Amino acid sequence: MQLTNLVAGLPASVPFVGPEAQERARGREFRARIGANESVFGPSPKALKAMQDAAAGCWMYADPENHDLRHSLATLHGTEPGNIVVGEGIDGLLGYLVRMIVEPGARVVTSLGAYPTFNFHVAGYGGELVTVPYRDDFEDLDALIAAARESGARLVYIANPDNPMGTFHSAETVEAAIARLPAGCLMVLDEAYIECAPERPCGIDTSNASVIRMRTFSKVHGMAGARVGYAIGHERLIGSFNKIRNHFGMCRISQVGALASLGDKAHLENVIARIEHARRRIAAIAASNGLCALPSAANFVAIDCGRDGTFARKVLEGLIARDVFVRMPFVAPQDRCIRVSAGTDSDLDIFERVLPEALGEASDVSG
């Protein structure tokens, strides 16, 4: 076999190690799974029933045009179905998008320490990543746009609300950034957590071909394992996905579940309320340990451990040793934090109990 030069030169590293791999290595299950920003509150009961009912029909391929789901999403967002492409989670759609836009040597702008899976795709297609530091734990939109202009970038990635910090820019601020994009540069706006934000954009303008928005059923819809994401944008860009996407790539059961979940607004509102409760409780737990939680617009909270990345990693390791799965930012200065997903009260009871031990141990070791 002969790999392409590009693929031969890629590292074997993976963006994330899953909690199951950690459990296998530890020989013990986690008691609280609050590390991957999954929705512990689960899928809508309507989605659950729809998926259970659909399972027997999984002998059939799913509709490759994703007709029903796209039409429902178009109604929800006030767009046309041609403005929406459904894919195998935002991760899958980011892969397609990068493939469409990035060729070897093309520049791509992102914040330093933002989403590793996006960076994985950029590297995978030979793009050159241009990184911009966070500013006060926010993605620095002005600096990102400036870097896009200076580097002649084809693509700039912004997550709003941000992951891993949970910070949020208003729709007005984001629109102003879009208006300042240099010609020929596309903004991919990862809005995976937008339903948790204090302000949800109402109505989406798809006339601007310079921006594409990514949404998902993995977060507040509680269906991460079902792998349903979608992108909203100009019909020309959206239509281009058809040139390359895996047309029969969607799980039939998952699509049926997503459609049903859209119809259960009460569940979504309930989940959002429980996320808000969990955010408050995580902040209170942090405060009672003398730590500061960053204000979050997402389904997780970054807790500033008050020292450097080495210290935060020790805290993280202490939590994992006590069977609490959490993650942390990869890059300084954000890596002074640990990132805790909104858990059930039972999850957070465990977190509350073990955090002081993990902190104490980390302080002892660090001296």
Next chain:
Amino acid sequence: MQLTNLVAGLPASVPFVGPEAQERARGREFRARIGANESVFGPSPKALKAMQDAAAGCWMYADPENHDLRHSLATLHGTEPGNIVVGEGIDGLLGYLVRMIVEPGARVVTSLGAYPTFNFHVAGYGGELVTVPYRDDFEDLDALIAAARESGARLVYIANPDNPMGTFHSAETVEAAIARLPAGCLMVLDEAYIECAPERPCGIDTSNASVIRMRTFSKVHGMAGARVGYAIGHERLIGSFNKIRNHFGMCRISQVGALASLGDKAHLENVIARIEHARRRIAAIAASNGLCALPSAANFVAIDCGRDGTFARKVLEGLIARDVFVRMPFVAPQDRCIRVSAGTDSDLDIFERVLPEALGEASDVSG
């Protein structure tokens, strides 16, 4: 936005139009869905129950290492887990494989009229397709290997059993072809239908890095809509998928279902027996209409309509107009056939009833 030159130059065409799109266009559902080689016999009851039980847990991402499924598959095939990669159906895995091997201008060999989705991926990565005619409705292994040698191909695609013709080469014949591969050329052996073949390879040699085998839960396992495929090969090649694949791309429910399906050998044997029954019945229906069915080693039968592609297309259209979803080969001379998937007796009752009408109508029109 600026697409890459490669993507900008791709056609908007899609490999297949799904039956749902046809139903929407017709404004009427099909009564028999026997066109996409799905398994109308459905998934294993054990897989069904496992998926229904797993649905509530779909808030969790699936294990990105696909540990349990890969280990079970390794046991089944007498290989190591490192010889197996799980992906979003064979279509998804073919996309990854082509991406790994094919760069713009690279030659890829396939039979003329073989799997369009493979060709879609090759075009999508800028490869140049070198095609070899079928010989007596079989993929011509000697000619494929010769073409690979002459063109300096990086990749040669062979489906065994073949789709769309249903013909089959023995393991011995295939092994002999593998042994004659030119240096630097990888054979991708699409064995989606292998469980239906008269001879199933026992034990797989993964020491040869020149061949990669694709298998699926979409056919005899009856889980096409669940999107679970896998590839078996040398650990170096298999390991390379980790450089580019969508690590969190698998549906959690589907993986659980696939694992349970592996444990239900009785269901598989039952499905295979029902496929054999359906193949015999399709052949008998063809014969009673004066047509000849090709011997099939897959879960479908190609029926030679006895004239040219134009005639066969009219027969196909007559069947579709009578609510029977079937497909046909795209290229002459194979397109003298229609391709009928193994249906239930009830499906085949309908097919039996309407085939004479469709044939009569096609003959009238064709004169």
